[in-house]
Amino acid sequence: MQLVDPQGRRGGGDTAYEMPGGDALVRAYAALVTSRRLNDQAYALVRQGRLAVYPSSHGQEACQVAAAQVLEERDWLFPTYRDTAAAVARGVDPVEVLVLLKGDWHSGYDPYERKVAPQATPLATQLLHAVGVAHAARLKGEDTVVMAMCGDGATSEGDFHEAMNFAAVFDAPVVFFVQNNEYAISVPLARQTVAPSLAHKGVGYGVPGERVDGNDAAALLSVLGAAVARARAGEGPQLVEAHTYRMxxxxxxxxATRYRQDAEVRAWVERDPITRLEAYLRGQGLLDDAAVTAYAQEAERLAAHTREGLNVDVEPDPEDLFRHVYAEPTPQLCEQAAQVQDEISREGGAR
Incomplete structure (x- = not known):
């Protein structure tokens, strides 16, 4: 499904989906610009040794921004390690999001504050947790929808299928959102499945599936918004596959040069989600040079905030290794903590 083509023109032909309102599209554009700038900033922080690793979201920003934007405040977002932009679009401070990738702490933000689960590094494990939250909300009579994000590689994991089956059987209000960027690290999609699309994966579980242009922010907002509305109305889980590309x-x-050609990457440049939406908004009179400059300046401000926050040296507390393992520390844990403290004291670094 596509509403805006790569040149920024209204497309899609006959479709049951309507174009989102201008305010929603402008809001998405601003978030896209911020996401791209934060992505570039994170890459720079890796080179400076301030981040241990960073999974780029360049080219996939529309998927992540739309996933966050269609949710209500009471809904939950379950992101992957690549979904920093989704967490930030949901309102989480980017410094707190990136702390995980810096290696300072287990998760740098409170999941309950913005209803954003910790970013998951193992493939597909978060999907089972997402379904559990959705099932619990339904049992409690809460008006809550869960957005469960994953990549194409996750669909090759057993957890993906278990989560889909459980959600379908128990009618859980969850939207499974697969960002198909064509590669599970170095493994192309053709080596993972021969299904016509990943959206077809829902058929075996009785879950309706939809395939959408993952670089078309308008289409994503419309399709994901409708999926959230259906789940909230009690129509059960939905599967949405967004076809995008990891630039x-x-x-x-x-x-990446070991498993894909430069020409393949160049072919996706013209499908960039930011330039596409900008062209459409300008054509509709919803965006001008002054607004573009203002959004770029706000993105730069947030990038500076992120840079400054992650450039602060943190003094680790060895006792944190033991402090949050059990609510009531076991005798063995207390013994291990005492041993570490003794070693620190003998080395002249008593706290």
């Missing part, structure tokens, strides 16, 4: 390497530790 940069899997992470800064990956050499």
């Amino acid at each position: 940069q390497a899997h992470t800064n530790a990956d050499d």
Whole structure:
């Protein structure tokens, strides 16, 4: 499904989906610009040694922004390690989001504050947790929808299928959102499945599936918004596949030139989600040079905030290794904590 073509023109032909309102599209554009700038900033922080690793979202920003934007405040978002932009679009401070990738702490933000679960590094494990939250909300009679995000590689994991089946059987209000960027690290989609699309994966579980242009923010807002509305209305889980592309390497530790050609990457440049939406908004008289400049300046301000926040040296507390393992520490844990403290004291670094 597509509403705006790569040149920024209204397209899609006959479709049951309506074009989102101008305010929603402008809001999405601003978030896209911020997401791209934060992505570039994170890459720079990796090179400076301030982040240990960073999974780029360049080219996939529309998926992440739309996923966050269609949710209500009471809804939950379950992101992957690549979904920093989704967490930020949901209102989480980017410094707190990136703390996980810096290695300072287990998760840098309170999941309950913005209803954003910790970013999951293992593939597909968060989907089971997402379904559990959705099922619990339904049992409690809460008007809550859960957005469960994953990549195409996650659909090759057993957890994906277990989560889909459980959600369908128990009619859980969850939207499974697959960002198909064509590669599970170095493994192309053709080596993962021969299904016509990943949206077809829902058929075996009785879950309706939809395939959408993952670089078309307008289409994403419309399709994901409708899926959330259906789930909230008690119509059960939905599966949405967004076809997009990972423009940069899997992470800064990956050499993407070993498994794909430069020409393949260049072919996706003209499908960039930011330039596409900007062209459409300008054509509709909803965006001008002054607004573009203002959104770029706000993105730069947030990038500076992120840079400053992550450039602060943190003094680790060795006792944190033991402090949050159990509510009531076990005798073994107390013994281990005492041993570490003794070693620190003998080395002249008593706290």
